[in-house]
Amino acid sequence: MNLITLTTDFGYKDPFVGMMKGVIYKINDSATIVDISHGIESQNILEGAFIISKSYEYFPENTVHVVVVDPGVGSTRRPVLVSSFGHFFVGPDNGVFSMIIENDRCARVFEVTEQKYFLKSVSATFHGRDIFAPIAAFLSKGFSTGSFGSAIDDYTRIKIPAIERKQACVRGAVIYIDGFGNIITNIPRVVVDELIQMGISPSNINIEICGQKINGVRKSYADTKEGEPAVIINSFNLVEVFAYLGNAAKILKAHKGDLVEVKF
């Protein structure tokens, strides 16, 4: 169906995203374009990597996902195209697709070198418009991945914050804070599920974050007192600290990268 998604750190003030859409429609007038987010923290490659890895699977197969978090634009960093899990990804070779590639042994990465698919004049500051948008548009028209360049395996990987398992503790970190102030950790649902399978009650699982202990895992946001920090398995299938009708990140003064421990 010619679906293309856009994920950038461009914000909503400037005309940059609109320009990219114009470029796409000039090449493929039957494309459908969806904004995933343009609110990625400025130049934060890890945040872009997290958001696209958690979002792409909700789109149909063959969707082309463009991600532009690109501090190295115009330098020697390469443009890449990734084919993984039946989806396509286009963006800079700076590790922004690392969280997708690490989960897919069959992922293929191509360096994009065929300049005939770029805009005629390529600026030094906006490859989203001049390179990634046209590549995505041609891909969405059915051009094969090999049309744009050759497969590579020396693509850039970024360090993805991993969880550590200790005896009665799993240690992770805050990976994202959403617009409601929900604190999203990198600790997956499976950590909590395993504890429950071992016979531990959800109400006996504790989370430590920002020097505060939070008791129990809730079944819904409303399953607690207003404004009190509590824990839930969220829609990313990750452990999340929230405050019902409040802003957990403000209450706990939490920041990305903060340590989180699940104890039992």
Added chain:
Amino acid sequence: MNLITLTTDFGYKDPFVGMMKGVIYKINDSATIVDISHGIESQNILEGAFIISKSYEYFPENTVHVVVVDPGVGSTRRPVLVSSFGHFFVGPDNGVFSMIIENDRCARVFEVTEQKYFLKSVSATFHGRDIFAPIAAFLSKGFSTGSFGSAIDDYTRIKIPAIERKQACVRGAVIYIDGFGNIITNIPRVVVDELIQMGISPSNINIEICGQKINGVRKSYADTKEGEPAVIINSFNLVEVFAYLGNAAKILKAHKGDLVEVKF
């Protein structure tokens, strides 16, 4: 034409709205999706109710309007589907459709119970993606309202701020403040129209708000001095206090819920 609108309090930073669109396109690849607003104040059901009630009629009949302002997500609150004035509405049963239903004796409300239309895995925190988006997508494909569950009449209503008519005064409240700082009241155009029909000149109608008296009703924003609070009938057909080339809400320190009186 398979039109679906989205109104939420998700903001523009997170990928939540994009995910909902992916889910919709997976089910109905010929859907057209329009964002009405994702800037509803966090968890403010009344504001969501106001915005959708004032917006839907500008869309073609048979449009499906999804509204997700949903503090009770994951709890026992029901998902509902409303059929009213030739439009469809999908969202939580928390009163967010009250301003539509109260104006339509023929409105029908259905509890959505048919889980086969939900995503296979329903999270505790994001029914917008897992329930409301797929229901809207199937509705937009022409599935009948009855496919999703049974009609109910014990749906949740919220208290809608009403106006009070006294002798030489109509008393209302600030119901919304827009991005320009225009102060929008719940006092309908008809109140002013009636006064004019009674022979009262627009320049003799006074508005009291935040301890300040404002004289006269203007014909356009430019029909007053720069930065001076003034009154107009706005595009919602409501009495509005504005400041030409200024921000009335900041000037008057106005807030939602503040008392407003029309005097003559």
Added chain:
Amino acid sequence: MNLITLTTDFGYKDPFVGMMKGVIYKINDSATIVDISHGIESQNILEGAFIISKSYEYFPENTVHVVVVDPGVGSTRRPVLVSSFGHFFVGPDNGVFSMIIENDRCARVFEVTEQKYFLKSVSATFHGRDIFAPIAAFLSKGFSTGSFGSAIDDYTRIKIPAIERKQACVRGAVIYIDGFGNIITNIPRVVVDELIQMGISPSNINIEICGQKINGVRKSYADTKEGEPAVIINSFNLVEVFAYLGNAAKILKAHKGDLVEVKF
């Protein structure tokens, strides 16, 4: 392909943009609508003029561009339609299309007078919805420009900040600051290109702004030290002051209108 773009100062909180889209789809259900920006500074006609003039060419010919930065809404200011470079532009006659018209001797401007194309009820405060959106929708369906009114040549022009050439100096101004804090001037690429053709090395071209001297023109954002103001030719083909991985406007306390000098 029935493409319509929207550029406004409405922001992202209110339902105004969504309403305009509903109106368009009611008239042309095969329209494709793209948001260029709704983050134009409130009531800043010059900024709207700059953004549309730099964006439209990335869209296919025959695209209809609606621009609503409209402090005079509801007053005597006229609605206009511009035909230029194979594109159409719809909006208020307040100069917002000046930067397009000044570059196109063949541009034609029409006053929009045919009220049968407006919404039945035209509000005093929202011509974007009631006049410009329906006009754009009918245009996108192929209605001729002459259907909506007659050609005029007394349309409103705004003063566009020009550059001044002195002996060893070109003097311009800050015209826009983007979401990354990049400081965009009105000095075109050609000024720098001419210097280079005259044999001056890019590293010997200096820019003065906010009382600070910046040496040299860079080839990419990464071609400098982190957080240090530097100069580049940007994707608008304009001289831009940036700070790699930083916010140049904050560092230099730069504002729109500030003086910028290119020296050599």
